[in-house]
Amino acid sequence: MRADISRGTTVPEVFETVTELTVNGRPSVLSLDTRVTLLDALRDHLGLVGTKKGCDQGACGACTVHVNGKRVLSCLTLAAQCEGRAVTTIEGVARAGAPHPVQEAFVARDGFQCGFCTPGQIMSAIALIDEERAGTDDEIREFMSGNLCRCGAYPNMVAAIREVVSEGNGNAVI
Amino acid sequence: MSGTVVGAGINRVDGPRKVAGAAPYPSDFNVHHQVHAALVGSTVAAGRVVRIDTAAAEAAPGVIRVLTHLNMPRLERGPMTALGASPPPPMQDDLIRHYGQHLALVVAESPEQAAAAARLVAVEYERTEPLLDVLDPKAPQVIDPWGTDSDRGDTEAALASAEVKVTQTYTTPDNTNSPLGLFATLAIWDRDRLTVHDTTQWPSMVKETLAAVFEVPESSVRVLVPYVGGAFGAGLRAWQHVILTVAAARLIGRPVKLVLTRPQMFSCVGHRPDTVQQVSLAANRSGELTAIDHRTVSSLAMEDDDYEAVSAGSAFAYRCRNVVTRDVQARLNRPAPCSMRAPAEGQGNFALESAMDELAYALAMDPLQLRLRNDTDVDPRSGLPWSSKALRECYQVGAERFGWSSRDPEPGSMRDGDWLIGYGMAGCSYPWYSVPCSARATVSRDGSALVLSAVTDIGTGTYTVMTQVSAEHLGLPLGLVRFDLGDSDMPAAPQAGGSGLTGSLGNAVVDACGRLVRRFAELAAEDGESPLHGVPPEAVTAGGGRVHVKGESSRGESYIDILSRNGLPELSADGSSTPASPEDLGMAPSGAFGAKFVEVRVDRDLGLVRIARVVSAIDGGRILNEKTGRSQIIGATIGGIGQALFEDTVTDPGTGRIANGTFGDYLIPVNADIPDLDVVFVGEPDRFSPIGTKGIGEIGLVGIAAAVANAVRHATGRRVRSLPITIDDLL
Numbered sequence: 047m048r049a050d051i052s053r054g055t056t057v058p059e060v061f062e063t064v065t066e067l068t069v070n071g072r073p074s075v076l077s078l079d080t081r082v083t084l085l086d087a088l089r090d091h092l093g094l095v096g097t098k099k100g101c102d103q104g105a106c107g108a109c110t111v112h113v114n115g116k117r118v119l120s121c122l123t124l125a126a127q128c129e130g131r132a133v134t135t136i137e138g139v140a141r142a143g144a145p146h147p148v149q150e151a152f153v154a155r156d157g158f159q160c161g162f163c164t165p166g167q168i169m170s171a172i173a174l175i176d177e178e179r180a181g182t183d184d185e186i187r188e189f190m191s192g193n194l195c196r197c198g199a200y201p202n203m204v205a206a207i208r209e210v211v212s213e214g215n216g217n218a219v220i
Numbered sequence: 221m222s223g224t225v226v227g228a229g230i231n232r233v234d235g236p237r238k239v240a241g242a243a244p245y246p247s248d249f250n251v252h253h254q255v256h257a258a259l260v261g262s263t264v265a266a267g268r269v270v271r272i273d274t275a276a277a278e279a280a281p282g283v284i285r286v287l288t289h290l291n292m293p294r295l296e297r298g299p300m301t302a303l304g305a306s307p308p309p310p311m312q313d314d315l316i317r318h319y320g321q322h323l324a325l326v327v328a329e330s331p332e333q334a335a336a337a338a339r340l341v342a343v344e345y346e347r348t349e350p351l352l353d354v355l356d357p358k359a360p361q362v363i364d365p366w367g368t369d370s371d372r373g374d375t376e377a378a379l380a381s382a383e384v385k386v387t388q389t390y391t392t393p394d395n396t397n398s399p400l401g402l403f404a405t406l407a408i409w410d411r412d413r414l415t416v417h418d419t420t421q422w423p424s425m426v427k428e429t430l431a432a433v434f435e436v437p438e439s440s441v442r443v444l445v446p447y448v449g450g451a452f453g454a455g456l457r458a459w460q461h462v463i464l465t466v467a468a469a470r471l472i473g474r475p476v477k478l479v480l481t482r483p484q485m486f487s488c489v490g491h492r493p494d495t496v497q498q499v500s501l502a503a504n505r506s507g508e509l510t511a512i513d514h515r516t517v518s519s520l521a522m523e524d525d526d527y528e529a530v531s532a533g534s535a536f537a538y539r540c541r542n543v544v545t546r547d548v549q550a551r552l553n554r555p556a557p558c559s560m561r562a563p564a565e566g567q568g569n570f571a572l573e574s575a576m577d578e579l580a581y582a583l584a585m586d587p588l589q590l591r592l593r594n595d596t597d598v599d600p601r602s603g604l605p606w607s608s609k610a611l612r613e614c615y616q617v618g619a620e621r622f623g624w625s626s627r628d629p630e631p632g633s634m635r636d637g638d639w640l641i642g643y644g645m646a647g648c649s650y651p652w653y654s655v656p657c658s659a660r661a662t663v664s665r666d667g668s669a670l671v672l673s674a675v676t677d678i679g680t681g682t683y684t685v686m687t688q689v690s691a692e693h694l695g696l697p698l699g700l701v702r703f704d705l706g707d708s709d710m711p712a713a714p715q716a717g718g719s720g721l722t723g724s725l726g727n728a729v730v731d732a733c734g735r736l737v738r739r740f741a742e743l744a745a746e747d748g749e750s751p752l753h754g755v756p757p758e759a760v761t762a763g764g765g766r767v768h769v770k771g772e773s774s775r776g777e778s779y780i781d782i783l784s785r786n787g788l789p790e791l792s793a794d795g796s797s798t799p800a801s802p803e804d805l806g807m808a809p810s811g812a813f814g815a816k817f818v819e820v821r822v823d824r825d826l827g828l829v830r831i832a833r834v835v836s837a838i839d840g841g842r843i844l845n846e847k848t849g850r851s852q853i854i855g856a857t858i859g860g861i862g863q864a865l866f867e868d869t870v871t872d873p874g875t876g877r878i879a880n881g882t883f884g885d886y887l888i889p890v891n892a893d894i895p896d897l898d899v900v901f902v903g904e905p906d907r908f909s910p911i912g913t914k915g916i917g918e919i920g921l922v923g924i925a926a927a928v929a930n931a932v933r934h935a936t937g938r939r940v941r942s943l944p945i946t947i948d949d950l951l
């Protein structure tokens with residue numbers, strides 16, 4: 047039995063576009079292939095590798111960043127779409143050298159193991175508190191469920207977020 | 221040595237870097253002049269490549285080279301490892317052995333260009349009928365692959381004359397490791413020197429493999445992996461994509477970076493193989509086991525090995541005179557399986573502990589009592605006493621915390637509105653494993669210490685616990701000690717896997733620190749100006765940044781003083797560990813033991829299963845860090861919940877295609893699936909290993925699937941013998 051599994055045979059044209067991105071308050075101008083996602087622009091073009099790629103398909107949350115203060119999956123967002131918007135990554139949540147309270151609580155509560163999902167979890171957690179969706183443990187669990195953790199640090203993350211909320215300083219620095 | 225540093229639940233020393241996004245994983249590394257690779261995988265499971273047309277890909281923008289079996293250099297297979305053979309070398313011929321097999325590697329200036337060009341590679345196949353089913357009689361079988369089959373007593377006779385007997389078949393599906401970190405390799409050749417950033421749990425093995433395959437001295441190869449990004453067993457092999465990337469970098473003369481896609485993580489870096497298991501148990505009316513017969517078939521790749529002795533644990537789980545265990549592997553046209561957290565036990569325990577529950581029903585006996593009645597203080601294989609075993613305490617403490625005594629044995633009798641409540645439990649163990657390891661300890665003139673070993677920290681806390689162990693044995697505060705790892709140039713070390721690393725490495729670190737303290741004591745003893753002049757080194761210990769006479773802490777001097785007076789910038793010592801032989805010590809080396817108690821809630825009408833509570837009582841020997849140890853158990857418990865309720869890598873029966881190879885389709889637990897989980901450690905430091913630990917990386921997973929299935933049986937009256945347990949099993 048023979049089957050010809052033919053893929054495309056034409057050479058695609060490549061378009062470049064100049065994009066002005068403001069990341070963690072710092073503006074930069076990039077000339078990018080139009081296919082470049084915000085995630086790849088951050089990681090490959092701006093050297094901000096703290097944001098992680100776990101699937102590139104919008105299913106794991108590892109690439110979570112904030113765009114204009116809202117959490118966004120940067121793998122599903124084209125870099126060119128972010129022109130004129132404020133992008134915040136894990137590298138931009140500490141202030142004056144002091145970690146964000148959520149970062150501190152994750153360390154104290156051991157809210158991670160391998161740490162790969164952690165930047166995305168923290169970006170989601172900060173937004174969750176901001177969105178006032180961290181009222182109960184069940185609410186935290188529900189609204190953190192877009193971020194997978196294969197190491198299974200979920201209960202410790204819930205404890206960390208609960209601690210930040212109960213101390214009332216989740217919004218202190220962002 | 222104060223002894224207060226070890227055991228304390230200190231925060232991870234690498235925590236601040238991880239929460240800042242500043243811990244570099246293999247995919248985070250980039251070097252000047254690097255190019256990017258993308259893989260083309262087979263879309264059929266068996267057959268031959270008749271024609272592979274790379275012209276369009278080669279003409280695509282930015283493309284530098286396209287490698288296929290037609291132009292790939294001929295390579296030797298890597299050497300044997302402690303876990304079996306190396307994967308076969310990639311793209312050496314036109315044969316297709318499984319779906320997703322690498323058929324081409326496209327290298328381009330940018331990742332987007334490489335990915336786009338990979339789609340232009342056209343392949344013409346000649347297909348043959350793939351062997352896909354583990355029970356397919358045409359599949360070549362490997363009988364007793366590791367010599368672990370066991371025979372004790374006369375099992376056949378005991379089963380024939382049994383007062384009470386249970387015989388059932390249990391099945392478990394393929395599960396995929398699915399670490400969050402996509403596996404990445406960045407290969408950099410500098411003439412004949414090779415540096416590789418690679419997602420691996422075992423840098424020393426990758427170094428040896430690459431040196432052999434590419435015919436360069438081992439000293440010319442350096443493998444770096446300061447942070448892994450999870451792996452759960454998938455990082456225990458030098459996979460074909462690693463070989464391809466290194467080969468491409470050598471051919472092209474530029475560094476090549478490859479990051480696997482999530483679908484490729486399902487077909488290129490292993491998975492937990494599916495099993496079909498038949499278990500027969502016999503007992504007398506008082507619940508004493510009289511026979512255990514456990515036979516398994518699990519799947520294996522056409523041309524690769526996997527150490528996975530599924531039934532072996534049943535040979536020592538209980539006191540029983542008549543035991544048979546049999547393992548068979550069936551070679552199939554499916555991607556190669558490999559270890560996945562709690563390999564073998566994860567599947568075998570599900571069958572054994574489900575069958576124990578069925579036996580408890582047949583005997584009308586409490587399942588906990590049945591386990592207690594058959595517990596054994598000696599290893600039934602050798603008759604030697606276990607080096608430590610607190611399983612009885614696990615059962616008792618776990619049952620107490622869980623409130624097992626409030627369980628109404630009648631299935632379906634416990635309810636909360638529409639929810640049927642079920643209590644289930646299981647016993648478990650994970651076998652002892654230990655291999656030689658080495659480490660080096662150095663104290664510098666500023667009084668700080670650096671301890672090194674070529675191990676990895678896959679999230680288990682190795683950085684942290686080894687800092688604690690080093691600090692204790694060098695008598696230094698934690699802040700002055702750094703433990704570093706993840707570099708094959710460091711002293712050779714085994715894999716982070718099989719729950720064996722903490723013991724092997726811990727003993728090597730203790731040895732290195734002990735030798736270093738002794739070197740300081742020797743220097744001081746020979747030195748007329750030292751307060752330790754003439755003191756025999758064995759009378760000296762370390763504490764408070766000093767070496768001093770044992771029991772007389774005022775008589776001694778600091779590391780700094782000894783180094784400066786001798787004009788030395790630093791002093792180092794190498795240490796190692798080699799596991800003792802069980803016969804010499806007259807005991808059976810113990811792995812971890814545990815008891816798992818689970819409450820499920822099943823929606824009466826919808827069949828929806830929720831995990832309400834889990835209590836894990838664990839005998840893990842000495843726990844080096846209460847906090848990271850607990851996290852280990854919690855994380856593995858969640859893996860067990862995934863195995864019980866969600867995880868199922870589906871192979872399309874017609875084509876051999878993995879039908880759900882994405883995180884959207886392959887379900888793993890999310891935060892909302894998991895309640896707070898209770899963990900309690902019981903037991904004593906193990907007598908077999910000087911450091912007293914027993915690995916705890918796997919034990920948290922083992923037993924969860926059976927305890928969930930047993931709880932579902934209790935809630936609903938339905939026995940589900942096939943994982944995962946899904947709504948359709950309960951409607």
Ligand code: FES
Pocket residue numbers: 098099100101102103104105106107108109110119120121122
């Ligand atoms: S990488 Fe964006 S959701 Fe997974």
Ligand code: FES
Pocket residue numbers: 157158159160161162163164194195196197198199400449450679
């Ligand atoms: S910490 Fe490893 S995936 Fe979450």
